[in-house]
Amino acid sequence: MFIVKYKTQTFSRIIQSYAMHIRTDGKIILLFTLLILQVMIVMIYVINTTPSSKLITPTRHEAVSFVNIHSAEALYKNELKYDKAQTINGEFTLKDTKTIKFFETYSNFLCWKDGVNNRGMRKNSTIYSKKCICNQGWHGSDCGQPEVVWRAIMATKQLVKLKQRKWMRRIIYTLCINQYNSAISEIIVKELYNVVDLFIICDSSDSEYNFNYSLAKGLLKVEQKKILYINTFTKVEKPFKLIFKYIWNKIHSVIKNIRDDDIIVMTDPEQILNSKALMFLKTYDGWSQPIGFRLRWLVFGFFWQHPLKTTIKKGAFTIGFMQEAYRNNNLLLQKELVDENSERDELGLVIGDLNHYGGWYCHYCQIPENIMSSIKWKNNSKIINPDIIIDKNYIEELIGMGMWLNGKTSLLRVPRYQDFYFAPEVVLNNSQKYDWLLQNFYVKLDYD
DSSP: OHHHHHHHHHHHHHHHHHHHHHHHHHHHHHHHHHHHHHHHHHHHHHHHHSOHHHHSOOSSOOOOOOOOHHHHHHHHHHHHOOOOOOSOOSOBOOOOOBGGGGEEEETTEEEETTTBOHHHHHHTTTTOSSOOOBOTTEESTTSOEEHHHHHHHHHOSSOOOOEEOSBOOOEEEEEEEOGGGOHHHHHHHHHHTTTOSEEEEEEOOOOTTSHHHHHHTTTTTTGGGGEEEEEOGGGTTSOHHHHHHHHHHHHHHHBSOOOTTSEEEEEOTTEEEOHHHHHHHHHEEOOOSSEEEEEEEEESSTTEEEEEEEEEEEEEEEHHHHHHHHHTTOGGGTSOOOOGGGHHHHOSEEEOOSSSOSEEEEETOSOHHHHHHHHHHHTOTTTSOTTSOOOHHHHHHHHHHTBOTTSSSBOEEOOTTTOTTSSOHHHHTTTTTTHHHHSOTTOSSOOO
16 A cells, blocks of 8 residues: 555656746747747847848948049039029119109198198198198198208208109119228118118128128028119229229210109218108209208217217219209219318208208128128228227227227217117118117116
8 A cells, every 4th residue: 555655646746847848948939939939039130121132142342432522613603502682683773753652631631641631631621621631740831852952942941842743753863881990780771671762882891701692691681672783893993983984984875865854862881861851852843953961970880979979971862953963064063062061062962960860871780700801991091099909898898888999088878768860760670680889788787
């Protein structure tokens, strides 16, 4: 009995041991199977993702291909190549516009749209049946005289009999610039775009990055259709009369319908004329010429004013008047006004006074580096002490402290929010873009 029991236990142990071996071998087989599957998956992935050409050993040696350096340079230059400026290139026709477009009709009389008080006219239509009610800052029987023009008419010794034209005069605005003083040019074009019929931009720079380059890169993109660009670099050493003749011949070759009563305006690159005054000249007959503009003399920006406060610019006359003056070799149009006491004798009408300006002369309204170039070009030896070193730090110090170029004359601070003539409308309406002209960034403490 004991022997049988012993054999039974021994047999049971053998069965259990065998079963354990079977389980262990099963795990090994499973692990081995999984390993084989992983290897097969990797092989399938490699075969499917590698091009068949790479799996075949080449039977011949392929020529090695290097980058074509000349092609790469050409591609780079093409990427840098800017679009051509969309300025006038060919014949240009000045448009004719009826003056009635800018007037409002009330019963049987006309009132200037910008000058008339519409609410007052509707409210008092029965009382004022034959008279325009003007907004503040506008004068005349038809409210067509802006304040600055009305004051000029009151101050002149000459007889002025104004008559509304049937057709507007056209204005050709000539602006001569250089590479270092072109920053204000954008403001001039934008401020006067709706008044001026054609801008003539004469550029005396021979740099690759001159004003034409800026135009091609998108500057004044919308306004370019009214811009005739002329490069005058080869003429800069010539007398003024020859330069003007060259420009005039260019204008005549492009514009085929110029009239003797059209107006030509000539200013320096930092001078912005009053748009309302120019619109008045287009609309009325009866004013005497040439027209002078008393400009507010600003320095470095619209925040500093020169102690002399104003400067007079001889700037506008008709085509007929100009042709007659040059035909008779009249030097009146070529010289600058030095003695302002004789302004009434030499000019037909001076628009602007000490409190109401015919525009803005933003003198040295450039970055410090360009101001240095301008000083060097103008050779201001009478103003600046030759012992003074004109560098960027010196210019920045002048701007910050509000000092004139001699480092002695203090400039006058212009209150931004209390002055009606602080800056042109386009500058005030785009204060973020032109902040460097509205705010003195070089001053340590700004009281504005």
